[in-house]
Amino acid sequence: MALPDAHAQSVAGCLAALGSGPDGLSAAEAARRLGEHGPNRLAEVRGRGMAARFLVQFDNVLVYVLLGASVVTGAMGHWIDTGVILAVVLANAVIGFVQEGKAEAAMAAIRGLLAPRAAVLRDGRRVTVAGAHLVPGDIVLLEPGDRVPADLRVTVARGLFAQEAILTGESVPVEKSARAVAADALLGDRSCMLWSGTLVTQGTAHGVVVATGHATEVGRIGGLLAGVETLSTPLVAQMDHFARWLSFLILLASALLLAFGYFVGHHDFSEMFMAVVGVAVAAIPEGLPAVMTITLAIGVQAMARRNAIVRHLPAIEAIGSVSVICTDKTGTLTRNEMMVVAVETPEGSFEVAGEGYAPEGRVAPEGDLTRLARAAALCNDAAIGRKGGHWTVEGDPMEGALLAFAGKVAGRVEGARLDVVPFDSRHRFMAVLSEGPDGRLTHVKGAPERVLRMCSGIDAHDWHHRAEALARQGLRVLALAERSEPGARIEEATLEGSLTFLGLVGLIDPPRPEAVAAVSECRAAGIRVKMITGDHAGTAAAIARQIGLEHPDRVLTGAELDKLDDAELANLVTSVDVFARTSPEDKLRLVAALQARGLSVAMTGDGVNDAPALKRADAGIAMGRKGSEAAKEAADLVLADDNFATIAAAVREGRTVYDNLRKVISFELPTNAGEALTVVLALLAGLALPITAVQILWVNLITGITLGLALAFEPTEPGTMARAPRRRDAPILSGALVWHVVLVASLFLAAVFGIFAYAIDRGHSLALARTMAMNMLVVLEVFHLFFIRNIHGTSLTWTAVRGTPVVWAVVVAITAAQLAVTYLPPLQTILGTEAVPLRDGFLIVAIGAAFFALVEIEKQMRLGLNGRLGRSTPPVDQP
Incomplete structure (x- = not known):
């Protein structure tokens, strides 16, 4: 029985369609409809239990590889290695389980928006x-401060305003009336509708319930949220794909x-089987999943210090890879606080500066605006005050802005x-009679077109043009006027044509100053910023110009x-x-x-209206202070300070984490390939193994995780925010990385076989030769670590x-x-090792230094070549 087109019907037509009337439903009919439609709440979604959520953390190919490696090492009797690998798997699962919240929490947050109690007419009685x-057809009675309990078609309205920011993104309360609107009117323009979960800020109303539960606008958004596919981040998806094929390749080989x-x-x-096991263990980067998880966990702490709280570990990599930020306007780019910024009076034009509702700021040029300020303060029902060091408003935000201006x-x-004559949608003004130092004065504020008709001695046509010019700048415009009042009451009939016009004030929800700098930094980093808001196109364009979007004047609306x-x-x-409405x-x-x-x-x-898109995005970012619970639960990151500038800081941290993840990959793959090829070449050539399977396990144990883990703590490289974002489809095995794997693996192969052959040639025992080869591997990996720490620049600096x-x-260690x-x-x-002579030890270290010099010279040649060609220089891990 929900009426999706209730806004286009008359009050009588809507009541008739719902089988209701001005006195509401009978108790019996309400009970019958409750049985038919069900309760006015969103359906519970049964989520996975804690055990299932924990077990799903193991559903990863590289984790399967780790478990397989633990079975192999256990079969070989290396229980220490088995214990270490299993501990890594368990730590990976615990970290993921703790960090990731319940997927159904967003739905629970939306369910909490429905009002617990409601005043209705049943059998003509309140x-x-x-x-x-509540059921469709119920007549609901609303007063200021009430939360709307269901979607209502307004039947009676007296000075009614509702705050709909959680649904439309509009900064200020919107006026509501019982008049029908066009059938194709957008949600924010359906002035005869009150939406479930929104707040009545002013006036009283009667409304007939047209939708309950999942049929409401909030319920529909909940349905969208439940059906939104959560995308994997690029690196996580690529690593899963890469791990599958790598595992298959290693097993086949x-x-x-x-x-x-x-x-x-x-x-x-x-003997051959044990050698092949050594090859498999050498080739499999079993430390990679653990080091990647630990790298992400370290990123969580770094972002928390930047007021960005991470809810899902992969979101760190995602925020560092973003190429577009789609941002809401209200409360994100703007302060979600109205402020008077422009004044037009018969004496001239003025600009007003300040922050929020603080009654402190500068008016330029200097002029006498005392009468206008007095009207703004006295024709007002709001109050401003300082709470916790921050100026806030009680009441209508626009009236709070007028108080701050005064x-x-x-x-x-x-x-x-x-x-007082309260504001009413029929006469569109408010009038207040006050007695002060200048005697009794009636002050009037309201819509410019209405107040101008009430004034005398002015060029109304000129002032209409001035009001329209302010509106085109995205400002909300009010007109103020006054007159002396001899009596003790306001006679509305005598106001027409008797007022003295004082001026126009233009109000806007101003952009955050730090947001302007943050948008500039994002653009410098190659990240496009797009505004997607439910507010009016003019307001959106004005804010877009002020914050410095690339194309602020081209606006597309929802229609x-x-x-x-x-x-x-x-x-x-x-x-x-810029996308509006x-x-x-x-x-x-x-x-x-x-x-x-x-x-x-x-x-x-x-807002609640942002939750589905937050869930779908590669990185959903919610505001922590003013954000709805639904938005927070759907998001991957929550900004603790509601500051758009924190996003730029989060991008920088995310890029650092991503760089470190890529460094780990670029470190692990070549070294593992070098270890595996050493054994493979010996087997194919029928030579003695230069390093045994147990020695390979030892090298992997002390270097595979430890050296990779050191890369997780790397600081941000210079120029991080000057690089363009990586492409979403950029492969893990880029041409540069494949070349680096081939180069490093070849150098590893030459060095290990070279030192092994050198030892045999000098008459050393096979055990000593293998010991030297094992130490050669470790030294090469240490020097490779110092090389890979600076993938975007030179490693030959003191830093x-x-x-x-x-x-x-x-x-x-x-x-x-x-x-x-x-x-x-x-x-x-x-x-099976032997003591290495001191001279041979120095030789091993010298070969390691020569290896470092070779790979660094190759990188400098690549840097110089790309510089001469005018291209950005890809690091070893970038295409």
Whole structure:
């Protein structure tokens, strides 16, 4: 029985269609309809239990590889290695379980918006019922401060205003009336409708329930949210795909190698099988998932220090990779506080500066605005005050802005109120009679076109043009006037043509100063900022100009978007930066259209209407202070300070984390390839293994995780915010990374076989030669760590050599461990090692330094070549 077109019907027609009347429903009919329609609440969505949410953390191919590696090491009797690998798997699962919230929490937050109690007419009498018991056709009675309990068609309105920012993004309360509107009117323009979850800020009303529960606008958004596909971040998706193929390749290559050694090389099967296991363990980057998770967890702490709270670990990588930020306007780019910024009086034009509702600021040029300020302060029902060091308003935000303006001009304004004519949509003005130092005065404020008709001695046509000019700047315009009042009451009939016009005031929800700088920084980083708001097109364009969007004057409205199919929208979306009067479906379509163009999208917002798009975006960012619970639960990141500038800081931290993740990948793959190729080449050539399977396990144990973990603590590289965002489809195995893997693996192969051959040639035992080869691997990996720390610049600087405390702590620990297994007899027995002569030890370190010099020279040649060609320089891990 919900009426989706109730806004286009007359009051009588709407009541008739719902089978109701001015006295509401009978108790019996209400009970019958409750049974038919169900309670006025959103359906509970059963989520996964805690055990299932924990087990799903193991559903990752690289985790399967880790578990497989633990089985192999267990079968070989290396229980320490098995315990370490299983501990890494468990830590990975625990971190993911703790960080990720329940997916159904957003729906629960929306359910909390429904009012718990409501005043209704039943059998012609006013009664209070549970909000869940409302049914279509009920007549609901509303007063200031009430939360609207269901979608209502207004039947009676007296000075009614409602705050709808959670649905439309509009900064100020909107006027409501019982008059029907056009059938194709957008949600924000349906002035005869009150939406579930919004607030009545002024006036009283009767409204007939036209939709309850999931049929309400809030319920519909909840349905959108439940149906939105949550996208994986680019790196997570690529790593999953890469891990599947890498695992398959390693297993296939190991099987072929086993067959070759047994059938062609005629090696003992047991000996050959253990060698192949060594190859598989060497090739599999078993430390990679753990180090990636730990890197993300470190990023969580870094972002928390920047007031960006991460709810899902992969979101850190996502925010660092975004190429477009789709931002809501109200409360995100703006302060969500109205402020008088422009004044037009018969004496001239004035600009007003200040912050929010603070009665402090500058008016330029100087002039006498005392009478205008007095009218603004006395014809007012709001109050402003300081709470927790911040100026706030009680009442209508526009009236709060007028009080702040009056404070800037005249300080404290006093006057005893004697009579008032409240604002009403029929006469569109408010009048107050006050007695003060200048006697009794009636002050009037209201819509310019109405107040101007009440004034005498002015050029009304000229003032209409001035009001329209302010409105075109995106300002809300009010007119103020006054007259002397001899009596004790206001006679409305005598106001016409008797007022003295004082001036016009233009109000706006101003942009945050820090948002302007943040938008500029994002643009410098190659990130497009797009405003998607439910507010009017003029207001959106004005804010877009002030914050510095690229194309502020080209605005598309929700009505225009509805006329575009998905292909047309995808072609247009990159050239438009301001979208106004949008619905939740519009925001979803815009995010999806940008993603269809291969762009990584961040969506910011604070309202319920933003929740579906926040969930769909690659990185959903909600406001922590003023944001709705639905928005917070749907988002990946929550800004604790509601500051758009924090987004730029989060992008910088995200890029740093992403760089460090790529460094880990660029470190792990070449070193593992080098280890595996060393064994493979020896087996294929029928040579003695230069390093045994147990020694490879030892090297992986002390370097695979520790050295990679050191990269997780790397600081932000210079120029991080000057680089363009990575492409969404940029592959992990870029051409530069493949070349780096081939180069480093070849150098590893040459160095390990070279030192092994050198040792055999000098008459050293096979055990000593293998010990030297094992130490050669470790030294090469340490030097490779210092090279890979600076993928975007040179490693030959004092800062690069100095490193970080974590890097040197890891290097010292690994050096101590290698000296222990090389020179301590108990460990020599376990790993089959012998003491390395001091001269040979220096030779191993010298070869490591030569390796570092070779890869650094190659990088400098690449830097110079790209510089001469005028291209940005790709690091070893970038296309």
